[in-house]
Amino acid sequence: MSYILEALKKSDAERKRGEIPTLGHASPFSPTLSAHAPNPVPWILAGxxxxxxLILANVIYYRPDMLESANSENAPHSSPQPNAATAAPQRTLDVATPAPDPTPTPAQTPAPPPTLPPPLQDTVQEHVQESAVAEPLPLPEPQVSSITVHKPMPSPTPISAPAPAPIIESAPEPAPQAPTADPKPDTVQNQETGEAEVNTDGDAPQAETHVAAMPKPLPKPSLIVVPQAPIPPKPQAEVAKVFVEKAWSAIDKGFYNQxxxxxxxxxxxxxxxAEAWFARGWANEKSGKELSAIGxxxxxxxxxxxxxFALFSRGYLNLYIGDARHAVTDFVRAQGVAKDPSFRLYSHLWLYLSRTRAQQDGLAQLGKDAAKEDLTPWPGPLVRHVLGQIDExxxxxxxxSDTGKADQHPSQQERRCTGYFFLGINALLNGDKASARRAFEKVLATGAVxxxxxxxxxxxxxxxNL
Structure with missing residues (x-):
């Protein structure tokens, strides 16, 4: 602009001095002069x-803040009047730097303007001096690296639309404070309902922040886990009985080692x-380990x-290893504790044999013991034959005798096995070895192992056979 003004001034001065003719003093038209002497003034003004x-475009392109500063300086300085319905104290949440002192400070002293290149400085200086309305360029205000959140104070006038939620970076969590004894809750009046709300945080009442409120997730229902009573361990006796049952199954199959x-x-x-020891003695007895079985x-x-049964079994082995006296003791105890009538009668017969081989009067004692028993069911007829009450x-x-019943007790096999055995014992005690041999062979023929x-x-x- 300064170059244009200078050009206009120079042309005006030359015209006044008479160097450039005016319209009144213009010479008559001459084709020769018009063709060969063009006027240079328009070219100078256009240039x-x-x-x-170009200079103005360069200044605006490289320093746009100079134009904005000039516009702000030309505008009258007037502080906006706060609206009673929307004005509110501002709270600054500093994210990158410590929060500034809330005490109001006087107007800040403008810093020196930024330094411009030498050619631009001269241009701007000339433009400022010649322009009547030009004013000094204001300096940009210092930027504060903080985010201001406006919290309007409660007002009877409802706010039609809340301000958009600002993006606030998460600040470090404050250190936990020690709980105080029975803090008194504060109350804040709700703007919509007019009711008092309790502030359970224990802080002073604060203005409501117009931030998009996210709905709080509903608490997950707590699962009530009912502790189950621990399963008591299986008693050791029960575990041992399982092995005993397996052992009896193996004995029935002849697997004595298993x-x-x-x-x-x-x-x-x-x-x-006791049941485990008795089964073990039986397996040892069937394996031919008589002393181990007795133990x-x-x-x-x-x-x-x-x-x-343990007393009866030990008495039986004592008898056949040659210890008839201990056999007598075991059979006496067995018949004393036996609860089954048939088992007690068998004990009487074996006690009779043990006493006879121990050089005792077994027949007389058998008569005394059998007088208390019912000799009708088996093996009662066998006791009666030994006592001489019935013949062979x-x-x-x-x-x-066979009734034909499948559940006949005792079975015919049992009656033949036990009956022929004591027929042979009776014949052997009477000195008839041949009859005794025939009777023992009939016992083996039954297969009642x-x-x-x-x-x-x-x-x-x-x-x-010896």
């Missing part, structure tokens, strides 16, 4: 105008289980003194 435009392994586990788990029966009797034919008729009389018949035959 000056173009140069001024049975002994199961019984070793049983007595290891429960050393005082196992003794452990069973120690664990359960009224164990009738009547005994054989009782053994061979589960009865002791079967094993005893084999032992008696071995003694007769």
């Amino acid at each position: 000056a105008l173009g140069l001024a435009v 049975a002994l392994r199961d019984l070793d586990q049983a007595v290891k788990i429960e050393p005082n289980l 196992d029966y003794a452990r069973a009797i120690a664990a359960k003194p009224d164990h009738a 034919a009547a005994l054989i008729a009782a053994m061979e 589960q009865f002791r009389q079967y094993d005893a018949a084999k032992r008696e035959l071995d003694r007769l």
Whole structure:
């Protein structure tokens, strides 16, 4: 602009001095002069105008803040009047720098203007001096690296639309404060309902922040876990009985070594289980280990003194190893604790045999013991034959009688096995070895290996064959 003004001034001065003719003093038209002497003034004005435009465009392009500062300086300084309905104290939340002192400070002293390149400085200086309305350029206000959140104070006038929620970076959480005793809750009046709300944070009432409120997630229902009663461990005796049952199954199949392994586990788990020791003695007896079997029966009797089967079994082995006196003791105890009538009658018969071989009067004692028993069911006829109350034919008729019932007790096999055995014992005690041999062979012919009389018949035959 300064170049344009200078050009206008110079042209005006030359015109006044008479260097450039005016319209009144213009010479007559001459084609020669018009063609060969063009007027240079328009070209000078156009060049000056173009140069001024380029300089102004350069200033605006590289320093746009100078134009904005000039506009702000030309505007009258007037502080906006706060609206009573919307004005509110401002709280500054500083994210990157510490919060400034809330005490109001006087107007800040403007800093020196930014330094411009030398060519631009001269241009701007000339423009400022020549312009009548130009004013000093204001300096930009210092920027504060903080985010201001406006919280309007409660007002009776409802706010139609809340301001958009500012993006606030999360500040470090403050250190937890020690709880105070029974803090008194503060109350704040709700703008919409007019009711008092309780401020449970214990702080002073604060203005409501117009930030988009996110709905609080509903608390998850707590699962009530009912503790279950712990399953009590299985008693050791129950675990040991499982091994005993497996051992009896193996004994029935003739797997005596397998049975002994199961019984070793049983007595290891429960050393005082009488049933385990009795089964172990039976497996050893079937394996031909008589002394080991006697020891196992003794452990069973120690664990359960009224164990009738253990007493009977130990008495049986004592009899056939040649210890008839101890056999008598065991059979006496067995008949005293036996609860089954048939088992008690068998104990009377074996006690009769043990006493006879121990050089005692077994027949007279048998009569005394049998006088208290019912000799009608089996083996009652067998006791009556030994006492001489019935003959051999009547005994054989009782053994061979078959009612045809599947559940007949005792079975015909049992009656033949036990009946022929004691017929042979009676013949042997009377000195009739031939009849005794025939009777023992009939016992083996029954195949009743589960009865002791079967094993005893084999032992008696071995003694007769010596």
